[in-house]
Amino acid sequence: xxxxxxxxxxxxxxxxxxxxxxxxxxxxxxxxxxxxxxxxxxxxxxxxxxxxxxxxxxxxxxxxxxxxxxxxxxxxxxxxxxxxxxxxxxxxxxxxxxxxxxxxxxxxxxxxxxxxxxxxxxxxxxxxxxxxxxxxxxxxxxxxxxxxxxxxxxxxxxxxxxxxxxxxxxxxxxxxxxxxxxxxxxxxxxxxxxxxxxxxxxxxxxxxxxxxxxxxxxxxxxxxxxxxxxxxxxxxxxxxxxxxxxxxxxxxxxxxxxxxxxxxxxxxxxxxxxxxxxxxxxxxxxxxxxxxxxxxxxxxxxxxxxxxxxxxxxxxxxxxxxxxxxxxxxxxxxxxxxxxxxxxxxxxxxxxxxxxxxxxxxxxxxxxxxxxxxxxxxxxxxxxxxxxxxxxxxxxxxxxxxxxxxxxxxx
Numbered sequence: 001x002x003x004x005x006x007x008x009x010x011x012x013x014x015x016x017x018x019x020x021x022x023x024x025x026x027x028x029x030x031x032x033x034x035x036x037x038x039x040x041x042x043x044x045x046x047x048x049x050x051x052x053x054x055x056x057x058x059x060x061x062x063x064x065x066x067x068x069x070x071x072x073x074x075x076x077x078x079x080x081x082x083x084x085x086x087x088x089x090x091x092x093x094x095x096x097x098x099x100x101x102x103x104x105x106x107x108x109x110x111x112x113x114x115x116x117x118x119x120x121x122x123x124x125x126x127x128x129x130x131x132x133x134x135x136x137x138x139x140x141x142x143x144x145x146x147x148x149x150x151x152x153x154x155x156x157x158x159x160x161x162x163x164x165x166x167x168x169x170x171x172x173x174x175x176x177x178x179x180x181x182x183x184x185x186x187x188x189x190x191x192x193x194x195x196x197x198x199x200x201x202x203x204x205x206x207x208x209x210x211x212x213x214x215x216x217x218x219x220x221x222x223x224x225x226x227x228x229x230x231x232x233x234x235x236x237x238x239x240x241x242x243x244x245x246x247x248x249x250x251x252x253x254x255x256x257x258x259x260x261x262x263x264x265x266x267x268x269x270x271x272x273x274x275x276x277x278x279x280x281x282x283x284x285x286x287x288x289x290x291x292x293x294x295x296x297x298x299x300x301x302x303x304x305x306x307x308x309x310x311x312x313x314x315x316x317x318x319x320x321x322x323x324x325x326x327x328x329x330x331x332x333x334x335x336x337x338x339x340x341x342x343x344x345x346x347x348x349x350x351x352x353x354x355x356x357x358x359x360x361x362x363x364x365x366x367x368x369x370x371x372x373x374x375x376x377x378x379x380x381x382x383x384x385x386x387x388x389x390x391x392x393x394x395x396x397x398x399x400x401x402x403x404x405x406x407x408x409x410x411x
Contacts, residue, residue, distance in 0.1 A: 001033045003109075005384045006117035006163070010124060013153040017133065027080070030380065034087050041094035048093035051337065056086040058330035059323075063303030074305030078326070081304065084380050085323055085331070089338050091387035096345070099394040107395050110388050111174055117385065118167045118189075121160075124152035125193050136198050149198035158317070158375035161202035162366065162382050164193055168206050169362035170389045172213045173355060183214070201373050205365050209358075216357040276373070281316045285325060301328035317374035335377055339367055342390055353393045363390070 008026050015022035041049050063078040099106045127133060128150030136149025136157040151157045168190040175182045187210045194202035288310055293302055303326055307314035316322050323331030342363055350356050366386070370376035377383075 001029060001036070002384055002388070003113055003116075005030075005033070005113075006381070007120060009155075009381050010120055010153055013133070013155045016155065017153060026380070030087075030384075031083070033384075034083060034090065037090055037094045041090060041097075044097045045093045048096075049090060052086045052089040052093075052334065055330045055334045055337065056082050059085075059301065059327035059334070062297060062300035062328055063305065063326070065297065065300070066303050066306040070305070070309060072305040072309055074303065074308055078303045078305065080380075081378060082327065084383060085327075085334055085377050088377065088383040088387050089334075089341060091384055092341070092345075092391055095388055095391035096394045099391045100396070103395050107392060110170070110392050113388065114167050114170045114174075114385065117163075118171055118186075121164060121167065121193055122189055124154060125150060125196050128152035128196065136196070150196040154381075156375065156379075156381065157197055157199060158201065158373065159379040159381040161194070161197050161199040161205070162369060162376055162379055163385060164190065164197070164202055165205045165209065165362065165365060165369075166382065166385045166389060169209045169213070169358060169365075170385075172209055173217070173358040176214055176217050177354065201369050205369065208365060209362065212361050213358045216361060217354070276317075278317050278372075278374070281313060282318060282321055285311065285314065285316055286321075289325060299328045301326050301331060303327070315374075318372070319370040319374045319377045322374065322378060335370070338377060339363070339370075345390065346393060349393045353395065353397055355389075355393050359390060359393065 008029050012022070012024065012026035015025070038049065038053070059082045060078075063075060066072065067075045095106075102109075124133070133150070133152035133154075136151045149157065151160055154160045168186070171186050172183065172190075175186055187206075190206045190210065191203075194206045285307060289298060289302055289307065292310065293306065301324070304314060307325065316325070320332060320335045323335055325331075327334075343360075346356050346360050346363065366376050375382075
């Protein structure tokens with residue numbers, strides 16, 4: 001079930017485009033998969049599951065009270081979002097045990113899953129270019145924009161961008177370790193997909209991973225041997241940066257982003273571009289909840305329904321603040337626990353696994369995205385691939401190879 005996780009999202013989107021009455025295959029599969037992870041995980045790693053499950057339960061009272069008070073029909077959406085928010089931690093705990101027990105077999109499976117999912121993203125992008133599927137953005141009355149991006153048959157552009165970061169980060173790391181001639185090919189393919197999505201998350205995140213992962217994986221003697229090539233590459237990058245800065249207006253006009261970014265800048269200044277007006281929705285949504293609901297209820301959250309009753313756009317799209325607003329202190333604590341556990345695990349394996357440094361970079365980027373753009377912890381597409389790549393650090397590596405940052409020969 002985990003192997004077809006990304007494919008079922010794509011198929012679900014395809015069916016949705018073909019028929020408005022399609023069966024929610026993705027939601028059903030993920031619900032069953034998560035239930036099985038909890039059931040089996042309770043037998044294998046109960047201690048790691050207890051706190052996330054407790055926080056998920058504590059996220060329920062506020063939405064349940066609002067449902068009882070107003071009778072709104074949004075409780076199912078709250079249950080789904082709570083499951084999404086806690087799913088990464090639950091899957092990370094379970095698959096960490098699998099990584100320890102299965103070793104190189106687990107690593108080969110994750111390699112296959114990530115490569116197959118990335119290939120699907122490439123096929124989806126190609127189909128999108130030929131006119132199938134949806135555009136990344138909806139047209140805006142205030143903005144004349146020729147190109148609206150491509151998301152193909154996936155439903156959410158922002159979630160797809162975060163998924164691209166996870167897949168690219170893993171494949172960059174593994175290709176550098178196993179087959180370096182494929183590294184630039186993967187880089188070009190990832191930048192191609194990110195450029196079609198037209199998201200800041202995708203473009204800047206992929207570029208940071210593409211440049212940063214070789215830097216993190218190279219040994220001291222490799223740095224010295226490649227000094228001339230690195231200086232040459234740095235010179236080319238500096239020239240490209242200068243050219244981009246000198247021609248930024250024409251470049252943004254060519255890709256269709258200029259009018260949209262200028263509209264955001266005129267409305268909200270620099271932060272309008274950086275946050276895509278999320279600072280406005282943050283202030284508006286919290287003000288509304290403070291005016292409409294008592295303080296004690298705000299500590300438990302008012303659920304999506306409590307905000308949706310008053311506002312059409314009820315998501316701020318900043319994970320920490322969305323979960324704080326919807327589910328109170330328990331939601332905020334779940335966000336904090338997720339990143340604390342990830343970074344604690346990564347630092348504990350820093351000298352044991354050559355995967356740790358690239359994954360630290362990936363998780364720093366995802367943390368930044370969660371804080372500034374959202375759709376990380378609240379994403380239904382991301383939690384399993386994100387948990388799998390981080391769980392892979394628990395595969396045992398021979399000390400000699402761990403120090404050299406190269407993979408097992410049979411992996």
